[in-house]
Amino acid sequence: DLRGRCGLLMLAPWVGIGGADLVVQNYAKAFVGRPDLAGQTALITTADASRTDTDLIPPGMQHHQLPESYRNLPHDRQRQLIAQAIVLLKPATIIPVNCFDFSRALNTYAPQLGTDRRVYLTFFAFDRIGRGSYPTNPITDDAGRAFTSRLAGVITDNHATASLVADTMGIDDTVVKVHRQPAMRSIPEFESIAQGSAYVDEQFSAERPFEVVWPHRMDREKRVDSLVEIAEEVRRRGLPVRINVHGSAVLHAGDPDLRPQLRRLGVVVHGPYKGGLPALPVDRYHCMLLTSESEGLPLSIVQAMHLGLPVVASAVGGVGDIVKDRETGLLTTGPDDITGFVDAIAALVESRELRRTLIRGGYDFARANQSVDAVQ
Secondary structure (H helix, E strand, O other): OOOOOOOEEEEEOOOOOOHHHHHHHHHHHHHHOOHHHOOOEEEEEOOOHHHOOHHHOOOOOEEEEOOHHHHHOOHHHHHHHHHHHHHHHOOOEEEEOOOHHHHHHHHHHHHHHHOOOEEEEEOOOOEEOOOOOOEEOHHHOHHHOHHHHHOOEEEEOOHHHHHHHHHHHOOOOOOEEEOOOOOOOOOOOHHHHOOOHHHHOOOOOOOOOEEEEEOOOEOHHHOHHHHHHHHHHHHHHOOOEEEEEEOOEOOOOOOOOOHHHHHHOOOEEEEOOOOOHHHOOHHHOOEEEEOOOOOOOOHHHHHHHHHOOOEEEEOOOOHHHHOOEOOOEEEEOOOOOHHHHHHHHHHHHHOHHHHHHHHHHHHHHHHHHOOHHHHO
């Protein structure tokens, strides 16, 4: 269907609510709007069709979903079909976003895929096997390095991941390009930010608590177990704090479901949502919490800064690129620093001036570095 109408090809597993999904939308919107690519942009999604919200794909971007039968084929046949499709489409540029199907095909068919076209790879997140383990990705395998000389570049969104990618793949760091990602198409003016609860409210009590929002997937990488410990410590100290969880539960085999335990500790578990932080009642929250084990550069933090929420976050991955402690947010040493998390929350409860300093600093930094205008 796409043959002869595809100058630029994007590939992604799906387009949903995560940070990588927002990256897909950012690139899709940017390329669709280019006059030289009018009618020549296409997106292929390769994984579970139910996880793609087609409303998030901009008009003008041709979209094709691989059929479920693709998953029933042997892995070598999957790689072959991806490569054959690309050779037939003849795109001038290929940009996959965390698409392992393409990465595996590239490992096998680098000469065919990398000839007479620009091939970029993207690293916005790594999977990990076991807590604290080395990051994994199909294109970091030692056996698959031959293709690196055919790359136009490797794109990531923060300097920590860029350094890790260059080291892991054994490539020159000049090949790795840091491309900051906008988290919102439209940013509120600061005057409206200054009307929000986090900027205005001063006194808190059990009846009118300090509202913390944790808006992430409930999986092992996001360290829901740390959130449980934070809730326990908040209760032990008697702080007037209520934690709100928004996000779907992504349970791996053998993982306990911690939602009942969170509810027993007074945490409000709201369930799945889509649309990022702007879709939530941000005006009634007082800070955003990120407890992750590993991250690239979480765009939820950027959205929080745009929307006037102080951020308390693990100092992992690319978080340090945007969260400067006590300037644009508050940092802990990592997801196991429970005391650090609760001390930071308590400081925000006690000081409206600290909240205002972080809100202003975070807003100015994000607008200057992570807005659409800043990254065009």
